[in-house]
Amino acid sequence: MRIKTVFSRFLVAIVMSFMGQTAFAANNASTQSRTLIIYFSQPEGMKPDAVDGFSGASVLQKNTPETGSTQYVAQLLQKQTQGDLYRIETTTPYPRQHEALLRAAEKxxxxxxxxxxxxxxxxxxxYDTIYVGYPIWWYTMPMVIYGLFEQNDFANKTIIPFTTHGGSRLADSLREIARRQPKAKLITRALSLSRDDISHPDVPAQVEQWVKNVQPQR
Incomplete structure (x- = not known):
């Protein structure tokens, strides 16, 4: 009888240990990031009188290594959300010189x-929540961002756009995203920062406040 009792207690201990490990794994999984930050950023040399409606986005000289402004905003978002970062890089690189980039984007x-x-x-x-960042090229999203929304399924995801621009703010990008991903929840209170303001010291606080307003509650 004593052997049977000891064996029963042993089984109970094993079961309780397994249940504890399972609960820990489930809790750990629930705390993992469900936020993804996708961004496309092309640093470039920018003249003060660069074409309105086109942002490449300009290089932030205060950062080392040099950082495109959309990339800078994405990094601020990562600090606020603890989300995963993914940088869009094309197989054919873009030019860094402004005029050459203008022509490439136009083509x-x-x-x-x-x-x-x-x-x-x-x-x-x-992921449940996906931030998508891009510059405005010729009054719309870069063509690589069109491809992103045409070639991937964002159904039932929350899409939160953010842009850097040369005067066109969000341009037509919200409409174009909605057309390509009608089954996603698109947050229209998107962040839009001018290339001329991106290095302002208030930008981190502005991004932080915006995240608090748009980040879905868990």
Missing amino acids: EQQTKARPSLNTPLPDLSH
């Missing part, structure tokens, strides 16, 4: 190009 728009990516996107099924 892509005219041909409705869909540039291919160097590395695949993370598995979107792992």
Whole structure:
């Protein structure tokens, strides 16, 4: 009888230990990031009188190494949300010189190009909330961002856009995203920062407040 009792207690201990490990794993999984920050940022040399409606986005000289303004905002978002960062990089690199980038972006728009990516996107099924950042090129999103929304399924995801621009703010990007991802929840209170303001010391606080206003509650 004593052997049977000891064996029963042993089994109970094993079961309780397994249940504890399972609960820990579930709790750990629930605390993992469900936020992804996708961004496209092309640093470039920018003249003060650069074309309105076009942001490449300009280089932030205060950062080392040099950082495009959309990338800078994405990094601020990562600090606020603890989300995962994914930088869109195309197989064919873009020029760093402003005039050459203007021409390349214009040609892509005219041909409705869909540039291919160097590395695949993370598995979107792992995320509930997806921030998407991009500059405004010729009064709309870069063609690579069109490809992002046309070639991937954001159904039932919360999409939160943010842009850097040369005067056009969000341009037509919210409408274009909604057309391509009608089953996603699109946050229209998007963040839009001028390339002329991106280095202002108040920008981190502005981004922090915006995140508090748009980040879905868990």
